[in-house]
Amino acid sequence: MQTTHPQAFDRDDVLFAPVLRTGRGFYAAVAVLLAVAAWGAYAYTTQLRYGLGVTGLNRPVAWGFYIVNFVFFIGISHAGTLISAILRLCNAEWRRPITRAAETITVLVLFFGLGSIIIDLGRPDRLFYVLQYGRLQSPLLWDVTSITTYLTASTLYLYMPLIPDLALLRDRARGWRRQLYTAISLGWRGTPEQHRRLERGIAVMAVLVIPIAVSVHTVVSWVFSMTLQPMWKSTIFGPYFVTGAIFSGMAALIIAMAAVRRAYHLENYLKPVHFNSLALLLLTMSLLWFYFTFAEHLTAYYGGELAEGAVLFAKVTGPYAPEFWAMVVLNLVIPLAIMANRRTRTVAGIVTASASVLVGMWLERYLIVVPTLANPRLPYARGLYFPTWVEWSITAGAFALFILLYMVFTKLFPIISIWEVREGRELGIQEAYERIESYLPGPGVGAGGPIALR
Amino acid sequence: MARWGMVIDLDRCTGCQACVVTCKAENNVPVVTPREAQAGRLMLWMTVIPEVEGEFPRVRARFTPRPCMQCDHPPCVKVCPVQAMTKSPEGTVSHVFARCIGCRFCVQACPYGVTYFNWQAPTWPKDLRESLNPDFAIRPTGVVEMCDFCHHRLQHAREEARAEERDVRGEGEYVPACVQACPARALIFGDLDDPNTAASNLAHSPRAFRMLEDLGTSPKVYYLKEG
Amino acid sequence: MERLWRVIPVTVAAFAAAFIGWMIQMLRLSWMRNDSWGFTVTVASVVIPIFLVFIWLAVYVMWGIAREGLRGTQPGDPAPPGPKPGGTA
Secondary structure (H helix, E strand, O other), X not given: OOXXXXXXXXXXXXXXXXXXXXXXXXXXXHHHHHHHHHHHHHHHHHHHHHOHHHOOOOOOOOOOHHHHHHHHXXXXXXXXXXXXXXXXXXXXXXXXXXXXXXXXXXXXXXXXHHHHHHHHOOOHHHOHHHHHHOOOOOHHHHHHHHHHHHHHHHHHHHHHHHHHHHHHHHHHOOHHHHHHHHHHOOOOOOOHHHHHHHHHHHHHHHHHHHHHHHHHHHHHHHHHHOOOOOOOOOOOHHHHHHHHHHHHHHHHHHHHXXXXXXXXXXXXXXXXXXXXXXXXXXXXXXXXXXXXXXXXXXXXXXXXXXXXXXXXXXXXXXXXXXXXXXXXXXXXHHHHHHHOOOOOOOHHHHHHHHHHHHHHHHHHHHHHHHHHHHOOOOOOOOOOOOOOHHHHHHHHHHHHHHHHHHHHHHHHOOOOOHHHHHHHHHHHHHHHHHHHHHHOOOOOOOOOOOOOOO | OOOEEEEEEOOOOOOOOHHHHHHHHHOOOOOXXXXXXXXXXXXXXXXXXXXXXXXXXXXXXXXXXXXXXXXXOOHHHHHOOOOOEEEOOOOOEEEOOOOOOOOOHHHHHOOOOOOEEOOOOOOOOHHHHHOOOOOOOOOOOOOEEOOOOOHHHHHHHHHHHHHOOOOOOOOOOOOOHHHHXXXXXXXXXXXXOOOOOHHHHHHOOOOEEOOOHHHOOOOOEEEEOOO | OHHHHHHHHHHHHHHHHHHHHHHHHHHHHHHHHOOOHHXXXXXXXXXXXXXXXXXXXXXXXXXXXXXXXXXXXXXXXXXXXXOOOOOOO
């Protein structure tokens, strides 16, 4: 395969366009997001100066928005690498234009997951103690370990398929960009040996990253379920969190895809069929999420244990009822209503459903963390949690900064994997044809007669 | 080696809160404003929990003093990522403030809710500030703190015993401040492994129970049921 | 710029090696303090092989690609797509 073939350039010009040209709208968006992020940074300096007292945290609710954000961000990170790895391993040909967008979400959002933990610390200046005196009996250290592993793995998994595209960019860009792409494209020339090594690396990582991703959110759930607190101490928390993570991650991916499609005119690459396939997966995850949520709450209800009941009823009928029922509507009713119907399963409909899922999943994380803390096993310290402007600002700042970094990424690197799309065009169609043929009765691969496939 | 434990006789407790005040003074526990206390940031290593049971005319009040339970299987020690929460060979759970990174995992892990977080820099009214206990460190903002059976008192007792080339006696020589202050003698302290101490005898009495015993934390604080 | 082709794989491998070093440090601490040995061994025995794979990735894939790329910048080879058309590498 020739990746540096000059003739092929024109066809995919629109994929290079965002990297090589930048409009005014981009700078306007950057300015707004930077302002929000700066405000969040100001809020954090306030917290650093006066301690966590400036937040709404208290006794017994000693974990709040930051831990919710941590779980949420780590959940979003499952968008990427996990989905893209599964699709790659399944030879799902429709993955080609979406893997890069997904992997980028993963790598960027993981920093915010780790960052949320650091923001939550009372003594961030002693962070180094975790390296110096860390002990692996603490689930927090499991988190540090598995998230670092996941971050390394997904960064490599993002970088490796990027190398051929970097070489394409190197040949088109001028000035400092040319220097940059030359430096990080590792001298890619598309030789057979380079292809062999790259594809082997990608294949190994696609397999390896799946158990790592599953372990990451399982371990995040274990931070809660390793304690003795009511409604946290649950054996299904691992799979429940992983399901929620993939669910929210796919919603984030759909929104990111719709955004780049609109901004960079990629309608020809991110077609309704891609959204449709993802929507069906999202629908499945929505039902799976509901199944887990139902099982989790039914056992707490039926068992009727006092401590669990206090948490359960605080959620279902108590002070957290508005959030709880909003979560059910946002995560189940709205996505189901929109995506189970072929007429509303349009790109706009799917994006609406995804936005609803993102809000709903954030609420789900909130409802896992806060009501349990507010209703501890011994009923002597009961409390509610009202976040202050500091927590709201830091949360808004984190989201703004994430979107900003994502936008900057699309300006530096092609958000659709150019060489993989080309590979699909040049090899994928033939491969898929032969693969389907091999499923059918008759002699082996490639020996088919005129079987009507199209 | 001694296994220090406490027995709390609920029959004797009058709810006077002398233990609460003594503990605050002994361990330099910060004083918070009423507004902060309302927001749930009151710090009381030792606290008396009032409970009103039943309805008029069969109403009765019960006072439950609650120090750290000093579990033999402490969930807080398990989850601490930097070994700031530690259990000594004698079984006492204590917290190294200088090591704590403030993640508050121990606060979540403790089913008894005895760990407290320093939400802001510690403050005292002027008069209290002048009478802080020089034997015990003041905690900075952003770390967790909790009752450790007045571990500094054990250190004093141990030094004296070492000068006389013997072990600390199982009873009387080392008591936490709250035990010393209790006017009703509702708090009894001593070596639970020494069969001759009052504490170990009472811990085996049929009235004895421990808080949330079914969780498997094995507290070293025993309560004696009201008769 | 070509020098960076070597720097990137070396950085990746060094990071992975540092992480393995951290795991070994925690094993050492756990042994010294006689504290949660089982957990430490379990986690370390899962994580260390994964980071060994990352080192393999840095060496086999990244270093390998870079070596091929450098070979392309030698005089006598087919014209490299890099910035130097003359070829005085």
